[in-house]
Amino acid sequence: xxxxxxxxxxxxxxxxxxxxxxxxxxxxxxxxxxxxxxxxxxxxxxxxxxxxxxxxxxxxxxxxxxxxxxxxxxxxxxxxxxxxxxxxxxxxxxxxxxxxxx
Amino acid sequence: xxxxxxxxxxxxxxxxxxxxxxxxxxxxxxxxxxxxxxxxxxxxxxxxxxxxxxxxxxxxxxxxxxxxxxxxxxxxxxxxxxxxxxxxxxxxxxxxxxxxxxxxxxxxxxxxxxxxxxxxxxxxxxxxxxxxxxxxxxxxxxxxxxxxxxxxxxxxxxxxxxxxxxxxxxxxxxxxxxxxxxxxxxxxxxxxxxxxxxxxxxxxxxxxxx
Numbered sequence: 001x002x003x004x005x006x007x008x009x010x011x012x013x014x015x016x017x018x019x020x021x022x023x024x025x026x027x028x029x030x031x032x033x034x035x036x037x038x039x040x041x042x043x044x045x046x047x048x049x050x051x052x053x054x055x056x057x058x059x060x061x062x063x064x065x066x067x068x069x070x071x072x073x074x075x076x077x078x079x080x081x082x083x084x085x086x087x088x089x090x091x092x093x094x095x096x097x098x099x100x101x102x
Numbered sequence: 103x104x105x106x107x108x109x110x111x112x113x114x115x116x117x118x119x120x121x122x123x124x125x126x127x128x129x130x131x132x133x134x135x136x137x138x139x140x141x142x143x144x145x146x147x148x149x150x151x152x153x154x155x156x157x158x159x160x161x162x163x164x165x166x167x168x169x170x171x172x173x174x175x176x177x178x179x180x181x182x183x184x185x186x187x188x189x190x191x192x193x194x195x196x197x198x199x200x201x202x203x204x205x206x207x208x209x210x211x212x213x214x215x216x217x218x219x220x221x222x223x224x225x226x227x228x229x230x231x232x233x234x235x236x237x238x239x240x241x242x243x244x245x246x247x248x249x250x251x252x253x254x255x256x257x258x259x260x261x262x263x264x265x266x267x268x269x270x271x272x273x274x275x276x277x278x279x280x281x282x283x284x285x286x287x288x289x290x291x292x293x294x295x296x297x298x299x300x301x302x303x304x305x306x307x308x309x310x311x312x
Contacts, residue, residue: 003108003152006223007215012116012149014211016123018204023127025200029187031132031178035139038170039123042146045158053153056227058238061158062247065239068165069254073261075170079177080268086181087271093187 009050017043028093030085034078041071112152118145132185136174143167155234 016039023036045064052060086092118141125138143166150159178185215223232238243251 004112006226010215014208015120018208019123019127021207022200022204025203029132031185032135035126035135038139039126046146046149049150049153049155049158054226056229058242061155061234061239062242064158065161066250066254069258072170073257076261076265080265083177084268086184092184
């Protein structure tokens with residue numbers, strides 16, 4: 001069975017990662033920045049699993065599962081910060097959160 | 103015949119993946135963005151299945167598209183209208199810089215793939231039928247990667263504690279929200295060195311409670 005090669009998966013992973021990166025750079029709502037971060041992490045996960053399949057080793061899949069756990073932690077903390085921001089009546093706009101600027 | 107089927111499934115999943123990814127980035131309403139991300143995760147699970155990573159695909163659908171995204175949707179519903187991005191646009195130099203950075207990133211990754219792996223990535227290893235099964239992954243987690251497994255559980259525990267702390271009302275915050283409606287000291291510091299400096303510190307808080 002000759003499906004798409006690993007290179008095709010890697011190119012797709014690169015495109016996904018770039019989409020997420022552009023989203024992080026362009027958007028200003030912290031919620032959508034978190035969602036774009038998820039896309040970046042998933043692009044990395046796709047590359048990991050493609051390499052795992054290429055080498056015939058399961059270690060890449062283990063790594064992908066660890067990335068998923070880290071992504072879940074990141075979402076918990078990020079959403080907690082966003083809820084705390086909205087409770088303090090701050091604008092949900094990362095360009096206006098300049099209190100920590102030196 | 104099998105090739106055509108695999109290529110068709112791959113093409114559909116890749117198209118859905120990229121399309122929903124672009125939708126996540128471009129939608130203004132975060133609720134629709136989150137729904138598009140669920141589609142993105144589902145399409146990725148199909149790609150994982152094609153790479154014979156059955157357990158990761160199942161975990162992706164259960165944990166990511168299920169639990170994590172439901173939490174996202176709850177938070178977006180909690181925030182309500184304030185979650186929608188204000189209509190002011192990004193300045194032009196920011197947009198230009200983001201487009202340039204994104205293009206540079208994509209070109210860089212593609213060059214790395216093409217130069218480093220171009221010819222060698224064609225023939226992948228032969229794997230057994232049970233490659234990516236829960237049994238194999240569980241065995242690896244409990245033998246070779248036991249330390250990573252335990253550290254992951256600690257990371258999740260710390261994140262859960264952090265989420266509880268961030269989400270709970272702190273005392274200073276309660277006071278701020280009360281004084282915002284009833285007037286009075288604006289910050290905790292003011293209540294300590296207010297006009298009635300002789301009053302014990304705990305008293306104003308209890309007096310104004312209810």
